[in-house]
């Protein structure tokens with residue numbers, strides 16, 4: 291689906307395209323989280339990312355349910371935005387030597403991912419409602435709640451200890 295082929299004609303097309311975009315993103319996150327978990331050193335951070343990996347696998351399943359609900363096959367379109375966020379995360383964490391600073395970098399990267407997801411799900415939910423698909427909106431809302439909770443947990447870990455340790459190491 292290229293920029294100049296004008297395959298997106300209706301709001302339904304746009305919804306489906308964005309669904310495919312976030313499907314790509316969620317699958318990419320499932321692939322990249324294990325390395326972040328491996329690299330993190332704070333036990334609470336590791337555990338939080340591990341829990342979110344399990345949730346993220348659920349997000350993929352939930353998106354597949356939404357594809358079924360709208361009568362489409364689960365498919366992904368490239369999402370350069372999430373690729374960029376994750377590439378940058380890998381670059382930065384690869385450059386950090388001190389383990390406390392590394393945890394701070396991992397949290398920052400993970401929060402960029404969560405915020406990307408939050409914006410996508412927020413949009414999809416608003417569009418689903420506008421398209422009179424409250425049933426679809428409700429399924430997507432379950433994921434959005436988990437994304438926001440994951441983001442909050444990361445903030446808590448950062449502010450309660452990781453940033454302090456990173457700033458004093």
Ligand SMILES: [Fe+2]
Nearest residue numbers: 316346349407
């Ligand atoms: Fe997700």
Ligand SMILES: [Fe+2]
Nearest residue numbers: 404407437440
């Ligand atoms: Fe997430």
